[in-house]
Amino acid sequence: MQKFPADNDKQVTLANWRQSPFNQWAFHHVREIVPSADIANDPANIWALEENLVSLGGVSIDCADEGLMTLSGFSHYAQTDALLVLHRDKIVYENYDRGMNRYTPHILMSVSKSLLGIVAGILEDQGKLDCNEQVTTYLPELSATAYQGATVRHLLDMRTGVAFDEDYLATAGPIVEYRKSTNWNPLAAGESPTDLRSFFKQLTTTQHDHGLQFSYISPNTDVLGWVIERATGQSYASVLQQQLWQPMGAEYSGYVTVDRLGAPRAAGGVCTTLRDLARVGRLIAKGGKGYNNQQVISKKWIADTLTNGDRDAWNNGDFAADFSQLPMSYRSKWYVLHPRPEDEASWLIALGIHGQNIYIDIDNEFVMVKFASHSLPLEPSSGVHGIVAAKAVRDYLVNHF
Numbered sequence: 001m002q003k004f005p006a007d008n009d010k011q012v013t014l015a016n017w018r019q020s021p022f023n024q025w026a027f028h029h030v031r032e033i034v035p036s037a038d039i040a041n042d043p044a045n046i047w048a049l050e051e052n053l054v055s056l057g058g059v060s061i062d063c064a065d066e067g068l069m070t071l072s073g074f075s076h077y078a079q080t081d082a083l084l085v086l087h088r089d090k091i092v093y094e095n096y097d098r099g100m101n102r103y104t105p106h107i108l109m110s111v112s113k114s115l116l117g118i119v120a121g122i123l124e125d126q127g128k129l130d131c132n133e134q135v136t137t138y139l140p141e142l143s144a145t146a147y148q149g150a151t152v153r154h155l156l157d158m159r160t161g162v163a164f165d166e167d168y169l170a171t172a173g174p175i176v177e178y179r180k181s182t183n184w185n186p187l188a189a190g191e192s193p194t195d196l197r198s199f200f201k202q203l204t205t206t207q208h209d210h211g212l213q214f215s216y217i218s219p220n221t222d223v224l225g226w227v228i229e230r231a232t233g234q235s236y237a238s239v240l241q242q243q244l245w246q247p248m249g250a251e252y253s254g255y256v257t258v259d260r261l262g263a264p265r266a267a268g269g270v271c272t273t274l275r276d277l278a279r280v281g282r283l284i285a286k287g288g289k290g291y292n293n294q295q296v297i298s299k300k301w302i303a304d305t306l307t308n309g310d311r312d313a314w315n316n317g318d319f320a321a322d323f324s325q326l327p328m329s330y331r332s333k334w335y336v337l338h339p340r341p342e343d344e345a346s347w348l349i350a351l352g353i354h355g356q357n358i359y360i361d362i363d364n365e366f367v368m369v370k371f372a373s374h375s376l377p378l379e380p381s382s383g384v385h386g387i388v389a390a391k392a393v394r395d396y397l398v399n400h401f
Contacts, residue, residue, distance in 0.1 A: 014186045020375035023354065024098050027081065027373050028106045030271050031255055034183050037237035037264065039245050039254040039272075047249025047279055047291040052090040054401055061392045063385045074389050078355055078381035079374050081106060082274045086282055086367040087397045096274075098373065105254060105271040106371040109352030112256070112270035113221045115240065115280065117333030119228065120156060121301035122243045129231045131156060138227045146203050150210045152227060155220045156332050159313055161206035164217045166318075168353060168377035174202070178219060182265045183257065196222055196263040214310075214317025214330050218267040221333065225266030236264040248283050249291025250276045268352065274371060281360050281367035284348060302362075305331045306346050311338075324384050343391060351386075353377035359390035366394045 005011070017026035017033050026033060059071045066077065075083055075095070082100045085093040100106065108115070123129035131152045136143045138152075146162040154160045167175055179185035181199035200223060207215070225236045232239050237256050245254065254276065257269030283290050288297030309329025314320060320328070327338040337347040350358040355372025368390045374382065381389075 014184075018184075018354070020373070023373040024081070027354070027371070028100055028104045028271075030105075030107050030257060030269075034257040034269070035260075036255040036257050036269075036271070037235065037262070039237050039241045039256060039270070041250040041253050041276075042246040045246065045249055045291050046251050047282075049086075049251075049275060049278070049282075050090045051094075052092055053094070054092045054397075056085070056093050056393060056396060058400070059392050059396045061385075061389045063380070063388065066380075066385070071389075071393065074381070074385075078370070078379070078386070078389075079372050080355070081371040081373055083370050084274050084278050084368070085393055085397075086278055086285070086365075087394075087401065088365045089282070089286070091278075092397065092401070093393075094274075100274075100371065102273060102275055103252065105252070105273055107268075107352075107356070108270045108272060108277070109268045109354055109356045110218070111277070111350040111352040111356045111358060112266060112268050113218075113333040114350035114358065115244065115270055116221055116224055116228075116266050117156060117305075118280070118297055118301075119240055119243050120152070120224065121305075121332060122297060123228065123231065123239075125298045125301065129228065135223065135227060138230045139223070141197070142200060142223070144204070145201055146206045147200070147223060152224070154210050155224045155227070157309070157313070158214050158216055158220060158317075158330055158333075159211050159310075160215065160217065160220055161208040161210045161212060162203050162215070162217055162220065163205040163207040164203060164219060166216055166218060177202070181259060182222075182263075182269070183259050184265070184269075193260055195261045196259045196265070197226060197261070200226075212313070212316075214313045214319070216318045221267035222263070222265065225264050235262070236266055240270075244280075244296065245276075247290055247294055247296045248279055250279060252276055274369060277358065277369045277371075278367060281358050281369055284360050285362050285365055285367050287362075301332070305334050305348065306336055309336050322378075322383060323387075326384075326387070337387065347387070347390075349387070351382060353382075355379065355382045357382060357386055357390075359387070361390075361394055364394055364398055366390075366397065368393060 254272040290296040309331035335349040348360040
C-alpha cells in the first residue's frame, strides 16, 4: 500500500489483512477494511502524560535460544510497530516504526478483552451487572446453546466448557465461520451473509463442565459484549466510551469493528493509539484513578484481579505449557503473573495475537505497551520472551533511575 490504488499484488483486502506483510499496513488502517463504531474521547478532559525520556541502551534481554538482545534488537525481533514505557508516571521511552506515529490507532487484538474486563468490573461496582448471574438470564436467546449453565464470571475468567477450537491458522471450521460472522473474513462465492449473534447459536456442545479449567475461547468475550449491551441498554462502544474512555481521559477516539448488524468484535476489534493504551496501564498502576483524580476503576477490582484468579484452573488449562509453567492465573480478562523468588512483584498482563501487549508492575510504577505485526499469530516475543523483556526494562529503570 505504497501508492493509491496499490498494485494488485500489494493491495490489502479483507482476505489478506491479517497476513504478513499486508498486516504491517492493515493493523493501523483497520477501519478502512472492516466496518467500525466510534469510541469517542472527550477533548476537554485529556489526561496529560509527562515525558522524562532516558536512554535504555543498557537494557539486556535474555531470550534463551534467541540470545541476548538490546531493547532495539528485541523490538526488531518482535516485529514491533510501536513501544512505550512509563516509569514513575512519566514516559521514559517511546518509539514508532512501520508507518506508525503517536496519532495512529492500531488494532489491539485480544488486548481488547482486557478493556472489556475493566468495563465489566466498573458495571459490577455500579450494580448494573451481576457477574455471578447466569449468561442466559441476560441472553435467553442462548438457552439452547453450550452457554446454558455458564455464569458471567465463567466468561470473564475463560472457564466455560464451550467446545471451540481456537486455531488461528485454520482455513476451515468454526473459527473461520466465526470470522466471517464478525466481518473479518470475506464470504465464499454463494455464501449468505451471517452475523455474530447468530453464530453463537452454533455453539451447542461442551468439552467439559463450566468452571472446571481455563479454556481460551474468544467468542466468550463477544458474548460478554452482548451481555453488557443487554444489561445497560446501550451499544458496547457507547458503554466503553462512557465508562472507561472518557473518564480515563483518553487523548484520541478509538473504535471497535462491528458485524453487518452492528454487533461489536469485543474480543479483538478495538483500535486505539499507543499513548491511550498506555493510559489504560497507567490507570491501573495508579490504583484506578484517571483524569482529574477521578476513581474510574475500583481498588477492589484491581485487588480481585491480582489475587482471585484460580491457579489450578490455569495449570489445567490451555496455556500453562506455553508460559513455561510460570505461576500464573487468568482473572477478568487479564493474565496475572504471581511473585517468584527472582521477582517479588505481581504483574498484570494483557496479550493479543500478532504481538499486542500491556505489562503492568504496580509496585514499581512501571507500564510497558507494545504494538506489533508479527508474521504469525503466536510468537514467543509476545509470550514468555515478552515477559522477560518487560522485566529487563523494569529492572534497568529501577536500578538506574
